[in-house]
Structure formats: C-alpha cells, structure tokens
Amino acid sequence: xxxxxxxxxxxxxxxxxxxxxxxxxDFSLRAGEIHSLLxxxxxxxxxxxxxxxxxxxxxxxxxxxxxxxxxxxxxxNAIELGISAVFQEINLCPNLTVAExxxxxxxxxxxxxxxxxxxxxxxxxLMSRFHLDIDVTRPLSYYSTAIQQMTSIARAVxxxxxxxxxxxxxxxxxxxxxxxLFSVMRELKASGMGIIFITHFLDQIYAVSDRMTILRNGHLxxxxxxxxxxxxxxxxxxxxxxxxxxxxLKRSEVAPDAEFMLKxxxxxxxxKIHDISVNVKKGELIGFAGLLGSGRTETAEMLFGATKTxxxxxxxxxxxxxxxxxxxxxxxxxxxxxxxxxxxxxxxxLSIRENIMLAVQSRKGFMKPMTKxxxxxLANKYIxxxxxxxxxxxxxxxxxxxxxxxxVILARWMAASPKVFxxxxxxxxxxxxxxxxxxxxxxxxxxxxxxxxxxSSELDEIIRCSNRVVIMRDRAKxxxxxxxxxxxxxxxxxxxxxxx
Amino acid sequence: xxxxxxxxxxxxxxxxxxxxxxxxxxxxxxxxxxxxxxSISYQPSTGMLxxxxxxxVNRSAEITIISMGMTLVIAxxxxxxxxxxxxxxxxxxxxKFLRWDVLAYxxxxxxxxxxxILVLAVPLIVCALMGLFNGFLVAKGGIQPIIATLILMVCxxxxxxxxxxxxxxxxxxxxxxxxxxxxxxxLPMPIIITIxxxxxxxxxxxxxxxxxxxxxxxxxxxxxxxxGIKAAGVILIVFMITGLLSGIAGLIYSxxxxxxxSNNAGLNFEMDAILAVVIGGTNMSGGKFSLAGxxxxxxxxxxxxxxxYYFGIVAEATMAFKALIIAVVIVLQSExxxxxxxxxxxxxxxxxxxxxx
Numbered sequence: 001x002x003x004x005x006x007x008x009x010x011x012x013x014x015x016x017x018x019x020x021x022x023x024x025x026d027f028s029l030r031a032g033e034i035h036s037l038l039x040x041x042x043x044x045x046x047x048x049x050x051x052x053x054x055x056x057x058x059x060x061x062x063x064x065x066x067x068x069x070x071x072x073x074x075x076x077n078a079i080e081l082g083i084s085a086v087f088q089e090i091n092l093c094p095n096l097t098v099a100e101x102x103x104x105x106x107x108x109x110x111x112x113x114x115x116x117x118x119x120x121x122x123x124x125x126l127m128s129r130f131h132l133d134i135d136v137t138r139p140l141s142y143y144s145t146a147i148q149q150m151t152s153i154a155r156a157v158x159x160x161x162x163x164x165x166x167x168x169x170x171x172x173x174x175x176x177x178x179x180x181l182f183s184v185m186r187e188l189k190a191s192g193m194g195i196i197f198i199t200h201f202l203d204q205i206y207a208v209s210d211r212m213t214i215l216r217n218g219h220l221x222x223x224x225x226x227x228x229x230x231x232x233x234x235x236x237x238x239x240x241x242x243x244x245x246x247x248x249l250k251r252s253e254v255a256p257d258a259e260f261m262l263k264x265x266x267x268x269x270x271x272k273i274h275d276i277s278v279n280v281k282k283g284e285l286i287g288f289a290g291l292l293g294s295g296r297t298e299t300a301e302m303l304f305g306a307t308k309t310x311x312x313x314x315x316x317x318x319x320x321x322x323x324x325x326x327x328x329x330x331x332x333x334x335x336x337x338x339x340x341x342x343x344x345x346x347x348x349x350l351s352i353r354e355n356i357m358l359a360v361q362s363r364k365g366f367m368k369p370m371t372k373x374x375x376x377x378l379a380n381k382y383i384x385x386x387x388x389x390x391x392x393x394x395x396x397x398x399x400x401x402x403x404x405x406x407x408v409i410l411a412r413w414m415a416a417s418p419k420v421f422x423x424x425x426x427x428x429x430x431x432x433x434x435x436x437x438x439x440x441x442x443x444x445x446x447x448x449x450x451x452x453x454x455x456s457s458e459l460d461e462i463i464r465c466s467n468r469v470v471i472m473r474d475r476a477k478x479x480x481x482x483x484x485x486x487x488x489x490x491x492x493x494x495x496x497x498x499x500x
Numbered sequence: 501x502x503x504x505x506x507x508x509x510x511x512x513x514x515x516x517x518x519x520x521x522x523x524x525x526x527x528x529x530x531x532x533x534x535x536x537x538x539s540i541s542y543q544p545s546t547g548m549l550x551x552x553x554x555x556x557v558n559r560s561a562e563i564t565i566i567s568m569g570m571t572l573v574i575a576x577x578x579x580x581x582x583x584x585x586x587x588x589x590x591x592x593x594x595x596k597f598l599r600w601d602v603l604a605y606x607x608x609x610x611x612x613x614x615x616x617i618l619v620l621a622v623p624l625i626v627c628a629l630m631g632l633f634n635g636f637l638v639a640k641g642g643i644q645p646i647i648a649t650l651i652l653m654v655c656x657x658x659x660x661x662x663x664x665x666x667x668x669x670x671x672x673x674x675x676x677x678x679x680x681x682x683x684x685x686x687l688p689m690p691i692i693i694t695i696x697x698x699x700x701x702x703x704x705x706x707x708x709x710x711x712x713x714x715x716x717x718x719x720x721x722x723x724x725x726x727x728g729i730k731a732a733g734v735i736l737i738v739f740m741i742t743g744l745l746s747g748i749a750g751l752i753y754s755x756x757x758x759x760x761x762s763n764n765a766g767l768n769f770e771m772d773a774i775l776a777v778v779i780g781g782t783n784m785s786g787g788k789f790s791l792a793g794x795x796x797x798x799x800x801x802x803x804x805x806x807x808x809y810y811f812g813i814v815a816e817a818t819m820a821f822k823a824l825i826i827a828v829v830i831v832l833q834s835e836x837x838x839x840x841x842x843x844x845x846x847x848x849x850x851x852x853x854x855x856x857x
C-alpha cells in the first residue's frame with residue numbers, strides 16, 4: 001500500500017438551516033486503498049460525499065486532491081477533476097444498451113459519426129476486465145441489478161477516475177455478486193485508485209477495506225486501520241450508546257389467555273396467494289420470515305386492503321370485517337407501514353406535521369378537520385417521543401434521513417392508536433441505531449396491548465423480537481415456530497426445504 | 501435578529517411574493533404613463549364604480565373563478581383542458597332555456613321561456629356532471645388528466661353547437677343581464693360572484709382537511725391511499741368543482757354578451773387559467789397550492805390586457821406583449837432568481853443587525 005495521500009479534506013464544515021451537518025471533519029484517502037466511511041444515517045456520510053462531488057458547498061474547510069486545492073462546483077466538474085461516484089440508486093438509462101450507458105455523452109467518433117464498433121468493443125473489454133462476459137449490445141434492463149451496478153462502476157472507471165466513491169453499492173446484491181464486486185474493487189485498488197466505500201454491512205467493511213473513518217452527528221470520531229477495531233468496538237463508536245438498546249430488548253409478554261386481536265382465515269387474493277391463515281393475540285408480536293416474493297408482503301397488503309382479498313374472512317377484535325380498501329382497515333384500527341418508504345410511505349413535499357396527522361385525519365374524513373394547533377401538538381409529541389431529528393415540525397418530510405422518515409411514518413400510525421400494526425421491512429436501509437429504536441418501539445407498543453405483525457428479511461431481528469414466527473415459502477404459509485426457542489438455522493432450514 | 505432575517509428570506513423565496521411584486525410593478529408603469537389610470541368614479545345612472553382598476557377585476561372574473569378549480573386540479577398533478585369548452589356549453593344551455601325555440605320566439609326581448617331557475621341551474625348541473633365525467637376518467641379509468649379532459653375540450657363546443665342548432669341566440673331578459681352587467685354594493689356583479697367563489701373555495705379547502713388531502717394525493721397518490729385517503733373521491737370532487745366553476749364563468753360570460761357564442765366563448769380560457777395558477781406559485785407537478793397566488797396571477801393576466809387596450813398599443817401586438825410580460829414574471833419567479841434575492845435579503849438583514857449590535 002502506498003502511503004501518499006491522494007485526497008485530503010480538512011476541517012470540512014457544512015451548515016444547513018438549523019443544523020450543522022458537518023463540523024470540522026478531516027478525511028484522507030491514499031492512492032491504492034479502500035477506505036470505508038461509516039456512521040449512522042444523518043451522521044454526515046452523504047453530506048461529506050456530496051461535498052466532494054460538488055453537490056453541497058462547504059462553509060469552511062478545504063479539499064486537496066493530488067497536492068492541489070480544489071473546489072468542485074458540480075458533479076460534472078468533480079468528474080473532470082477525477083472524482084467518480086456510484087450511488088445506491090443506479091443513475092443509468094435502463095432502455096439503452098450496456099455499451100451506450102458506459103459511453104453516453106462521450107461517444108468515440110469516426111468521420112463525424114458515432115463509432116459503434118469501437119464503443120461495443122471497448123465496452124466488452126471493460127466488462128471482461130470485471131470478469132463479466134456479457135453481450136454489451138443488450139439493453140441494460142435485461143440484466144440483473146448486479147450487472148447494472150457493474151456497468152455504473154465501469155462507466156466511472158473508464159472516465160479515468162483517481163477516486164471512486166461507492167455509496168451503498170451492495171444493498172441490492174446477493175452474496176456471489178458482492179464477491180464479484182469486491183474482486184473488482186481489489187483490482188482497481190491495485191491499479192492505484194483510491195476507493196471510498198460506504199455500506200451498512202459490517203462484514204463487508206472487514207472483508208474489503210484497509211482503513212475506516214467513523215462519523216457521528218456531523219463530527220469525526222476517528223480514522224482507524226481495519227485491524228485496530230473489533231466489530232463491537234466499531235459499532236459502539238458508530239452509535240454511541242445505541243448498542244445497549246439492542247441487547248436490552250425483551251420479547252413482549254403475552255398473557256396466556258389473551259384473546260385474538262386479528263384473525264385471518266383462509267384468505268387469498270386474485271392472483272398470487274391462495275390460502276393463508278394467520279392470527280395475532282393482543283400484545284403479541286408475530287414475525288413473518290421468508291424470502292423476497294414468498295408472499296409476506298402480499299399477505300400484509302391483503303390484511304390492510306392495499307390489494308383485494310377475494311376469499312376468506314378477516315376478524316378484528318372478534319368482529320368480522322370487510323376490507324376493500326385501506327380506509328376500511330384503518331376504520332378497523334389496523335395500521336400498515338409499507339415496504340417501499342419512498343413510493344408508498346412518505347409524502348415528501350409535505351411537512352412532517354402534515355405527514356404525521358394524515359392517518360388520523362383521513363380516518364375522521366375531511367369534513368372534521370384538526371386545527372393547525374392540534375396538528376402541531378400531535379406532531380411535536382411524536383417528534384419528541386420518537387426522537388425525530390428536525391429543527392421543527394414544518395420541515396419537509398422528504399428532506400429527512402431514511403431513519404427519520406421511517407419514524408415519521410411510525411408516528412403517523414401510532415397517532416391513529418391502532419390495535420393491529422403491520423410493519424413491512426421497517427428497518428430496511430436504515431442504520432443500527434435507528435433499527436434498534438424501531439424494534440424497541442414495536443416492543444413497547446406490544447407492551448401497551450397492540451398486536452404487531454413484523455415482516456423482515458433479517459432473521460436475527462425477527463428472532464429477537466417475535467413471540468411466534470410465521471414462515472412463508474412459495475406464496476404459502478409453511479409453518480409457525482415459537483420465537484423464543486427457534487434459531488436462525490431452524491428457520492433457514494424450513495425456508496430452504498419447505499417442511500417443518 | 502436571526503429570526504427576522506430568516507423571515508425575510510423565506511418571504512423572498514415565496515412565488516406569491518414575486519407575483520404581487522410583478523403586479524405592483526405593472527401597475528406602477530401604468531401610473532407613471534397615465535396618472536389617471538388609478539382614478540375611480542361613481543356613475544349614479546348605473547349605481548356602479550368605474551375605472552381601470554375596477555375594470556381589471558371585473559374582466560378577470562371568469563378566469564379567476566375557473567382558476568380556483570384549476571388550482572386544485574394542478575395541485576393534484578393534473579390539468580383540465582375542458583374548462584373553456586364548458587364555458588361555451590353553459591352559455592349555450594342558458595340561452596337555449598331563455599328562448600327554447602327561436603322560430604317560435606323570433607325576437608329577443610325581456611322574457612324567458614322556461615323558468616329562470618332552470619336557466620341558471622341546468623347549465624351549472626350539466627357542467628358539474630361534465631366535470632364529474634372528467635374526474636371519472638381520471639380516477640377510475642386511470643387516464644392522464646390532460647388526455648381525459650381533451651375529450652370534452654374537443655367535443656364540448658360541438659355539444660354546445662348541437663344544443664343551439666348551430667345558431668347564435670340573443671336575449672334581452674334583464675335578470676339574466678344582471679349577472680354580468682348588474683351591480684351590488686357599487687361593484688359590478690362579476691366581482692361580487694368572484695369574491696363569493698374565492699371565499700367559498702378557500703373555506704372548503706382550508707377550513708376542512710380537503711386542501712391537505714388534495715396536496716397529499718398530488719405529491720404521492722400511493723402513500724395517500726395507504727394512509728386511508730380515498731384518492732378517487734378527492735379527484736372526482738376536484739374535477740366536479742372545476743366543471744361547476746366553469747359553468748358559473750360561462751353564465752357570466754354569456755350574460756355580458758347576452759348571447760351564446762359556441763365558437764368563441766371561453767376560447768383559450770384553459771391556457772389563461774393554467775397560467776394564472778402557475779404565476780400564482782402552484783407547481784405543475786402537483787403538491788402545495790396557493791389560492792391567493794392564483795387570484796394574483798389572474799389579475800396580472802388581465803392587467804396586462806387592460807394595459808394594452810388602455811394605452812392604445814396596436815391590437816396585433818397584444819399577444820406578443822402579453823407573452824413578453826409573462827415571460828418576465830415567470831423568470832422572476834424561477835428558482836435561481838428567487839434564491840439569489842432571498843440570499844441577498846438575508847445577508848442585508850444580517851449585516852444591518854450586526855451593525856446595530
């Protein structure tokens with residue numbers, strides 16, 4: 001490893017209205033190293049990256065690249081300076097071919113025309129450098145997310161970048177694809193490129209990086225060699241005291257004679273689910289485990305009326321309920337925190353206050369409005385209770401970090417005081433601290449007698465929180481296991497083999 | 501101090517502020533050229549106030565009324581192209597009822613064939629139903645609003661023609677004349693009707709949660725539905741309101757000319773209404789809306805037209821002139837310009853505060 005710093009950022013400070021997003025943060029990157037940037041959501045990772053790619057302006061501090069002070073004005077300028085970034089959401093055109101995506105905007109020309117042969121040849125060459133033998137003339141949408149991600153990286157690499165920023169590149173990749181990405185990263189590193197790697201997966205940090213820099217609440221915690229910190233030390237540094245919360249979580253205690261709050265008998269929708277029965281007792285937390293597409297989300301959507309239930313019966317608190325649309329479910333005191341926060345949950349252009357009051361208000365109907373003061377009181381109550389990081393309740397919800405947006409959606413439903421709360425992947429894409437808090441909140445609600453259905457792909461949190469685990473496979477319920485006595489292995493075995 | 505500077509900067513960031521500034525600037529230019537532009541006189545014979553300012557508000561009535569509905573449609577992320585055609589439909593129906601059979605009642609005069617209630621109620625009901633039809637296509641059919649309303653935009657005038665057998669009826673019925681040409685409290689009736697409509701829409705949207713629901717559906721229909729909002733119902737109501745308001749505007753329009761004019765009544769009203777909404781600061785992509793801003797937007801459009809007439813600028817140049825001023829207003833409201841001025845205002849306030857301290 002070379003010791004020369006290719007990039008130095010000194011005393012970076014960025015002020016947003018009401019908050020200091022970064023406060024005098026130092027960061028350095030050597031040529032030929034993979035440097036992980038760590039911190040919870042809202043710690044300032046993205047802000048630091050945006051500062052480097054010219055999206056955010058610094059209020060103080062300087063950036064030195066290759067010995068020269070630079071001030072990127074916009075992403076285009078940053079690329080010219082040799083700083084390329086690949087983000088979690090893939091910023092490519094799915095309808096163009098792989099080759100076109102790599103070369104769009106800087107196509108090699110021949111006789112005043114685009115040299116397609118050259119484009120395709122160079123694209124194949126690039127992709128084969130990544131051990132990918134694919135047809136680059138096919139549209140990008142033809143390929144898996146992993147290959148799309150690789151295309152994104154190929155594009156960044158071909159722009160002769162000195163620094164490559166990978167922001168959560170692995171969140172939608174499977175294990176093999178992650179390994180492929182890592183081998184590409186190692187090769188790029190060997191060629192002298194500096195790579196900044198951002199991820200929520202701790203194992204991946206240890207697998208691939210040389211050094212790590214930890215941020216917390218806009219402050220620098222420190223920069224460490226990878227062998228200096230153990231995982232537990234790392235997490236403690238990242239989240240401060242939040243780790244204690246996770247370890248202190250206790251499963252809800254359900255009275256043995258508790259009545260069933262929600263009973264769904266032999267329900268099915270028009271296309272995918274044929275026959276599912278679930279029930280939840282008062283104050284009980286049921287985990288739904290299973291692979292993506294196993295029918296977890298579809299079942300939840302039926303219970304909430306987001307998709308139509310064509311057969312079977314649903315009872316809430318002993319009463320048979322006909323659920324045709326979400327409104328009916330809300331009337332029956334069911335709440336639903338959807339999987340896709342951006343698409344189905346948060347209403348980005350509206351304020352936190354409006355987002356929180358929405359479910360309460362829609363239940364009342366628009367003719368019985370809450371006054372602005374009532375809304376503000378409601379919003380402030382939950383901002384305080386859930387610790388939503390915001391200067392006030394009038395901030396646009398879309399401007400919050402992922403974890404805080406999720407808390408806003410939880411607040412929306414908690415305000416409606418539901419009897420049954422269905423949460424579909426509430427902890428996806430948010431950091432450990434916020435995850436722990438959301439799990440704590442779910443369990444607290446159980447303690448207050450709310451019945452919770454918790455869907456998650458992360459088995460450890462399912463096992464940690466659930467009283468019972470419903471295991472789903474191929475759009476049907478396989479079995480139920482006791483949450484207290486089962487292990488991850490048991491569940492995985494059932495998911496894989498389809499039998500108890 | 502910091503609180504005050506923040507307030508100024510947020511005020512300067514608001515599109516409505518800029519719309520008001522633009523309107524005041526245009527009026528200032530008018531005043532500089534002809535100081536008597538602002539004079540208002542009382543005409544005892546009609547019991548009405550006269551003057552350019554009154555005229556601006558009076559003549560902007562149809563667009564202001566329609567654009568109240570258009571604001572809600574645009575807040576939902578849509579547009580309603582059919583409003584101009586509905587103006588023609590309302591006029592045609594009203595005149596049809598005033599003189600059911602032109603051959604039997606060849607001379608127009610101070611009479612009505614059907615009861616006056618029908619003359620007013622039927623056009624409004626039909627327009628509301630046509631609005632409902634638009635809403636149905638959008639909410640239940642999932643058709644893009646611009647396409648769904650194109651249907652009535654094209655065929656509405658045809659319907660109007662059929663209703664009146666392609667003829668232009670005229671009338672002299674004085675209660676009908678009162679709508680567009682009468683006065684109440686010294687003000688022309690269209691102004692009174694506009695005020696009532698604006699207040700009614702404002703109360704309906706802001707004193708209930710309807711406005712918040714419209715904004716929510718406009719920003720994210722999926723999430724709104726999953727929060728229990730019946731999005732289809734909201735869409736239906738908004739399009740129905742817009743249809744009804746177009747009907748009211750149609751009655752005012754036909755009362756002004758005491759006739760129906762299926763070809764020209766409400767022509768290009770949809771464009772003016774959309775423009776009024778956009779100048780007023782409501783984003784075409786949906787979300788937050790401002791009724792007050794829309795009223796100012798509508799006034800700006802009418803002020804420009806009045807300006808052109810008043811100063812005897814050749815009629816051929818009217819359109820170009822209107823376009824020019826609107827271009828300036830839109831640029832003034834564009835995000836970079838607003839941010840620039842907001843930043844300057846904040847800096848200035850900060851500096852002032854610093855000196856005092």
